[in-house]
Amino acid sequence: MTQPASRSVGHYQYEERDRTFLQERINEFEGQVRRRLSGELSEEEFKPLRLMNGVYLQLHAYMLRVAIPYGVLDSRQLHRLADIAARYDRNYGHFTTRQNIQFNWIALKDVPTILRELAEVDMHAIQTSGNCIRNVTSDEFAGAAKDELMDPRIHAEIVRQWSTLHPEFTFLPRKFKIAISGSPEDRVAARFHDIGLLARPGENGPLFRLFVGGGLGRTPVVGQELFDSVKEEDLIATLEAVLRVYNAFGRRDNLYKARIKILVQTIGLEAFRKAVEEELARMDRAAYRLTSEHVAQIRARFALPDLKAPADAADVLEQHKKADPVFARWVASNTHPHQDEGHICAVISLKTPGAIPGDVTAEQMHGLADLSERHSFGEVRVTHLQNLVFGHVRKDQLHELWQGLKALGLAAPNVGLISDIVSCPGLDYCNLANARSLPLAQKLGARFGDADLQAEIGALSIHMSGCINACGHHHVGNIGLLGVDKRGAETYQILLGGDAGENAAIGGILGPSFAEDEAVDAVARIVEFYLGQRQKGETFAAMLKRCGLKAFKEVAYETV
Amino acid sequence: MKLFDLSGRKPLEAASPVPFAEWKETRQGTAISLAPDVEVEELRSHLGSLTLIVLEFPVFRDGRAFTQARSLREYEGYEGEIRASGHLLPDQAIHFRRCGFDSVVLPDGANVKDWEDQLGRYQFYYQNTAVSPV
Amino acid sequence: MKRLSRPGEGEILLLTASRLLDGRIVWLGEGDHWHESIAEAVRFTYEEAGPALERALAEAEQKEVVAVYEVVARDTRPPEPVTTREAIRAHGPSVHPDFSYDHAPVREKEKVG
Numbered sequence: 190m191t192q193p194a195s196r197s198v199g200h201y202q203y204e205e206r207d208r209t210f211l212q213e214r215i216n217e218f219e220g221q222v223r224r225r226l227s228g229e230l231s232e233e234e235f236k237p238l239r240l241m242n243g244v245y246l247q248l249h250a251y252m253l254r255v256a257i258p259y260g261v262l263d264s265r266q267l268h269r270l271a272d273i274a275a276r277y278d279r280n281y282g283h284f285t286t287r288q289n290i291q292f293n294w295i296a297l298k299d300v301p302t303i304l305r306e307l308a309e310v311d312m313h314a315i316q317t318s319g320n321c322i323r324n325v326t327s328d329e330f331a332g333a334a335k336d337e338l339m340d341p342r343i344h345a346e347i348v349r350q351w352s353t354l355h356p357e358f359t360f361l362p363r364k365f366k367i368a369i370s371g372s373p374e375d376r377v378a379a380r381f382h383d384i385g386l387l388a389r390p391g392e393n394g395p396l397f398r399l400f401v402g403g404g405l406g407r408t409p410v411v412g413q414e415l416f417d418s419v420k421e422e423d424l425i426a427t428l429e430a431v432l433r434v435y436n437a438f439g440r441r442d443n444l445y446k447a448r449i450k451i452l453v454q455t456i457g458l459e460a461f462r463k464a465v466e467e468e469l470a471r472m473d474r475a476a477y478r479l480t481s482e483h484v485a486q487i488r489a490r491f492a493l494p495d496l497k498a499p500a501d502a503a504d505v506l507e508q509h510k511k512a513d514p515v516f517a518r519w520v521a522s523n524t525h526p527h528q529d530e531g532h533i534c535a536v537i538s539l540k541t542p543g544a545i546p547g548d549v550t551a552e553q554m555h556g557l558a559d560l561s562e563r564h565s566f567g568e569v570r571v572t573h574l575q576n577l578v579f580g581h582v583r584k585d586q587l588h589e590l591w592q593g594l595k596a597l598g599l600a601a602p603n604v605g606l607i608s609d610i611v612s613c614p615g616l617d618y619c620n621l622a623n624a625r626s627l628p629l630a631q632k633l634g635a636r637f638g639d640a641d642l643q644a645e646i647g648a649l650s651i652h653m654s655g656c657i658n659a660c661g662h663h664h665v666g667n668i669g670l671l672g673v674d675k676r677g678a679e680t681y682q683i684l685l686g687g688d689a690g691e692n693a694a695i696g697g698i699l700g701p702s703f704a705e706d707e708a709v710d711a712v713a714r715i716v717e718f719y720l721g722q723r724q725k726g727e728t729f730a731a732m733l734k735r736c737g738l739k740a741f742k743e744v745a746y747e748t749v
Numbered sequence: 750m751k752l753f754d755l756s757g758r759k760p761l762e763a764a765s766p767v768p769f770a771e772w773k774e775t776r777q778g779t780a781i782s783l784a785p786d787v788e789v790e791e792l793r794s795h796l797g798s799l800t801l802i803v804l805e806f807p808v809f810r811d812g813r814a815f816t817q818a819r820s821l822r823e824y825e826g827y828e829g830e831i832r833a834s835g836h837l838l839p840d841q842a843i844h845f846r847r848c849g850f851d852s853v854v855l856p857d858g859a860n861v862k863d864w865e866d867q868l869g870r871y872q873f874y875y876q877n878t879a880v881s882p883v
Numbered sequence: 884m885k886r887l888s889r890p891g892e893g894e895i896l897l898l899t900a901s902r903l904l905d906g907r908i909v910w911l912g913e914g915d916h917w918h919e920s921i922a923e924a925v926r927f928t929y930e931e932a933g934p935a936l937e938r939a940l941a942e943a944e945q946k947e948v949v950a951v952y953e954v955v956a957r958d959t960r961p962p963e964p965v966t967t968r969e970a971i972r973a974h975g976p977s978v979h980p981d982f983s984y985d986h987a988p989v990r991e992k993e994k995v996g
């Protein structure tokens with residue numbers, strides 16, 4: 190091993206061959222850029238090739254999307270991302286709901302150099318876009334959460350490796366997203382992925398519940414359970430079989446009907462399952478068996494945190510909370526219970542009210558990387574709600590971490606609250622957008638920014654997308670906002686009642702769309718109505734069920 | 750027509766492939782071409798009479814023939830030549846090779862060096878393919 | 884080819900593209916040169932724009948630009964695009980005043996850096 194195992198906890202440690210592979214992949218991309226510039230490749234041919242390396246042509250420049258497999262970064266990687274933001278972007282990085290980071294101001298000619306700088310810290314942009322198997326996402330509290338059944342990251346890494354430059358599945362009908370969680374509380378939106386895996390330990394090794402055909406976008410669909418208990422040794426074979434059926438039969442004549450969800454809907458779950466089972470029956474199972482030796486090899490390349498905390502760590506935290514109510518409020522919203530009594534997971538909100546959701550400056554990234562070294566074994570995770578997590582913080586040191594975050598301007602106490610808004614880049618950056626989403630997210634954040642008000646409202650999610658592609662998951666927010674173009678004007682539809690988790694649901698459209706300021710006012714009226722009418726302890730979803738969409742609609746359109 | 754050899758098996762230069770539907774009628778020769786929407790099981794009873802199957806790419810982004818090739822090799826046990834034809838990019842060379850293709854019909858003006866470079870680019874791959882084990 | 888957008892009263896057409904090498908937005912100016920500032924864009928009538936667009940598309944490869952198309956703008960000085968999307972392309976993202984193209988063209992900013 191070229192690095193001490195203590196360097197990075199929580200993700201796979203690269204071997205020499207992994208590094209060589211990245212170099213070879215960069216050489217390949219560099220050649221493709223060269224052939225594009227010489228005219229050997231047309232734009233039509235180059236586009237899918239650059240997309241497979243995370244390079245989009247956006248509104249103002251190229252965008253580079255860098256993979257953060259299963260959402261885990263180490264401090265040296267975060268430092269490097271900061272350097273890239275400063276040198277090649279305009280000092281910003283943008284964390285996304287897909288556990289990636291995007292740079293919005295990249296020049297194509299710089300991309301090979303950037304990729305080399307990333308490869309030095311074992312990072313890449315492979316398959317972060319394009320019609321291939323995308324960056325595998327996972328639970329942000331993996332390996333730390335108290336409620337976890339098993340750490341999903343080992344298998345996430347196995348799936349990452351298996352999908353990397355897969356010869357058969359690199360030119361699929363459409364993109365293919367896989368998420369994996371090991372918690373009974375679905376924190377990865379497993380039912381909204383092409384394949385969602387929920388892992389649990391079984392008597393003879395791990396078992397995987399497999400959902401297929403979920404997705405958002407133009408046609409939101411809740412994924413269906415294809416198999417209840419896939420055995421570990423059959424995991425790769427099963428993925429191969431599903432992808433093979435999709436590659437052969439997914440539609441290629443219509444971009445909007447090409448996702449696997451449409452195939453599953455068209456032929457029905459039973460027929461799809463039968464087709465997958467037929468593949469499995471024909472397959473040389475030995476060739477695709479995921480052996481326990483292989484799993485052990487991968488597992489051995491994950492370093493575990495050494496969780497030692499003083500016996501009174503929890504008491505110290507309680508004292509800090511008593512002494513400082515502002516800190517106590519942050520702890521109440523921005524932490525999650527850890528498996529170890531002396532530790533806690535800290536969520537760092539990238540949603541400072543009024544700021545751009547998910548945006549961080551190079552200085553903040555450097556600062557966070559330093560803090561993670563001091564407080565979380567140099568490990569930083571990206572959440573599917575555009576926040577960051579320090580997975581293993583000693584309870585007695587949480588106050589110190591919080592002070593460090595305050596100094597970076599990253600101590601907003603709003604995780605899971607109304608100003609923790611998920612938003613896509615929208616028309617300010619995105620080529621496909623109908624309307625801006627960031628200014629609206631900023632206005633809503635500012636409107637509900639008051640910490641007391643947010644605490645009073647309690648858990649409530651707002652999700653915002655600038656077009657029907659639904660990158661901001663507007664369908665699964667308690668309150669969803671969707672930008673639509675109404676004869677050249679930016680307007681916003683409101684959806685209510687979405688849920689990404691165990692009770693997966695797609696929000697219902699309230700009615701005709703609003704102009705920007707009207708939309709902010711309408712959301713405010715909806716929230717007010719909720720505050721006024723809710724019964725004790727009633728969630729937004731529960732009250733919506735009780736009162737019905739129509740009651741909310743009347744309130745939303747009151748003065749318009 | 751210029752062929753590029755992927756697997757080291759000598760491509761059958763002289764063969765003139767006939768579309769499968771036509772071949773089923775006439776059974777002329779031992780070389781066919783197959784559209785991407787045909788399931789390879791349909792060939793099962795004929796494979797013994799075939800020495801060349803040409804799989805078609807209407808556009809390079811249409812990856813169905815990769816699955817056809819692997820099914821021919823892995824499920825049907827076909828051992829004759831598999832060839833790729835149509836809109837192809839050298840960037841796909843290793844995918845062809847690893848899915849069981851033996852040769853490609855080079856597009857007009859193709860740069861053979863791009864194809865050669867691509868074949869030798871990677872020292873290892875992350876996944877087993879039953880066709881060309883790592 | 885898709886039909887050209889038709890400018891209304893007091894409106895003209897401009898041609899725009901993205902530069903292949905860095906993806907930056909450019910506008911077609913005098914002498915068929917692509918410029919970063921919309922102020923340098925040539926104004927076309929509906930009738931002139933068709934042939935100009937065809938020529939620009941034919942030369943796109945050689946001029947190293949991609950995604951060439953026409954934009955409707957008000958005939959002011961400088962011209963002001965009609966849609967929000969094109970206004971954002973002309974002036975920069977609305978959420979980052981410090982990234983505005985109006986005060987410091989991208990090229991100059993980069994030279995300083």
Ligand code: HEM
Nearest residue numbers: 285286287404405406407448612613614619621658659660
């Ligand atoms: C800015 C450039 C972006 C472009 C051009 C883009 C493009 C797209 C498109 C075309 C779709 C629809 C795909 C389909 O339904 O077949 C989509 C869906 C999606 N994108 Fe983006 N996206 C961008 C940014 C983002 C960002 C910033 C995020 C994360 C915050 C994101 C995450 C997602 C997710 C989660 C979905 C929907 C879920 C699904 O796959 O069904 N994208 N994107």
Ligand code: SF4
Nearest residue numbers: 613619622655656660
């Ligand atoms: S939802 Fe639409 S506007 Fe927003 S990033 Fe996705 S494609 Fe762009």
